[in-house]
Amino acid sequence: MTSRLAQLSTQLTTMASRPDIHLYTTQTPNGIKISITLEELGLPYTVHKIEISKNVQKEPWFLEINPNGRIPALTDTFTDGKTIRLFESGSIQQYLVDQYDKDYKISYPRGTREYYEVNNWLFFLNAGVGPMQGQANHFSRYAPERIEYGVNRYVNESRRLYGVLNAQLEKSTSGYLVGDKCTIADIAHWGWVTAAFWAGIDIEEFPALKAWDDRMLARPGVEKGRHVPDPHRMKELSKNPEEMKEQAEKSRAWVQQGMAADSKK
Numbered sequence: 001m002t003s004r005l006a007q008l009s010t011q012l013t014t015m016a017s018r019p020d021i022h023l024y025t026t027q028t029p030n031g032i033k034i035s036i037t038l039e040e041l042g043l044p045y046t047v048h049k050i051e052i053s054k055n056v057q058k059e060p061w062f063l064e065i066n067p068n069g070r071i072p073a074l075t076d077t078f079t080d081g082k083t084i085r086l087f088e089s090g091s092i093q094q095y096l097v098d099q100y101d102k103d104y105k106i107s108y109p110r111g112t113r114e115y116y117e118v119n120n121w122l123f124f125l126n127a128g129v130g131p132m133q134g135q136a137n138h139f140s141r142y143a144p145e146r147i148e149y150g151v152n153r154y155v156n157e158s159r160r161l162y163g164v165l166n167a168q169l170e171k172s173t174s175g176y177l178v179g180d181k182c183t184i185a186d187i188a189h190w191g192w193v194t195a196a197f198w199a200g201i202d203i204e205e206f207p208a209l210k211a212w213d214d215r216m217l218a219r220p221g222v223e224k225g226r227h228v229p230d231p232h233r234m235k236e237l238s239k240n241p242e243e244m245k246e247q248a249e250k251s252r253a254w255v256q257q258g259m260a261a262d263s264k265k
Contacts, residue, residue, distance in 0.1 A: 017077045018079075019043055019044065019076055019099075019100065020077040021044070021076045022048060022074065022076075023035060023048065024048045025047065025048070025049070025072040025073075025229060026049060026050050026051070026052050026229060027228075027229065027232060028191070029130070029195060030071065030089045030130065030191065031228075031229075032225060032228060032232060034092050035047070035226070035229075036191075036221060036222050036226060037096055037184060038096065039221040040106050040182070040187065040221035040222075041106065047228055049229040050062070050071050052071065055261070058261075065085045070087070072087075072092060073085065073086065074092050074095075076099075090123070090188065093184040093187070093188060096184075098110075105181075106181070106184055107183055108178075108179065117179070118183050118185045120185075121177050121178060121188075121189075122184060124161075125185070125188045129193075130192060132157045133158045133199045133201075135153075136151070136154035136158045137198055137199050138150075139154055140198075140200050141198065141248040142252045144256060154199075155200045155201065159201055159205075162201060162203075163206065165193070165206070165209050169208035170208045175212060176215075177189070182216070182219065186212075187222075190222065191226070197234075198238075
């Protein structure tokens with residue numbers, strides 16, 4: 001009996017300490033997908049802004065959380081009462097809904113058709129849209145010299161992937177990627193799609209995707225989560241070519257410095 005009571009006490013203590021979420025992030029498409037997920041779930045969390053331009057993400061303490069030295073990363077108290085680390089945005093999103101989305105606000109029950117369809121689109125983003133658009137951003141904005149082959153290769157592939165998303169949304173009766181609601185698949189894509197212009201893509205070419213972008217932006221969780229840890233200004237930036245140029249020049253400098261530092265390791 002005493003052993004049972006002790007075990008119950010430990011379980012209750014663990015439950016009381018959960019969630020204890022610490023989000024390590026900065027203002028990027030991958031970063032805001034986690035803060036938006038947390039806001040959509042209504043979970044409390046502590047934000048730690050990571051100054052990636054100063055290579056804070058390469059410091060030893062951060063590498064203990066994410067050995068790859070990238071944001072976002074997250075820690076929480078796990079069911080055993082010990083700290084668990086999460087890195088890679090898709091992995092973090094899956095953890096959050098597995099652990100905390102018991103009412104299936106932005107996910108579907110494990111084993112259902114919709115559950116696997118969400119995974120399809122989540123991996124589509126993490127293996128397709130994100131990497132391709134990231135490279136389009138690099139060759140269009142951050143490379144020290146303009147290489148047309150690189151620009152065309154990644155911008156065109158990103159546009160092709162946008163076409164796939166647009167076709168999926170044209171068939172949707174809910175206006176979201178999977179089933180009858182917004183899910184982590186939609187959240188994962190939004191930070192990238194809403195910044196299409198930065199990669200040289202005109203979202204007006206994709207009407208269903210443009211309507212989805214506006215629909216996502218109207219969600220309170222998206223509106224709140226997109227401003228973590230700093231104001232999200234992509235919409236304003238898209239209307240100011242001079243500021244776009246200044247921002248690209250500033251970012252180009254630290255991107256090139258980071259590449260040079262990584263090449264020496």
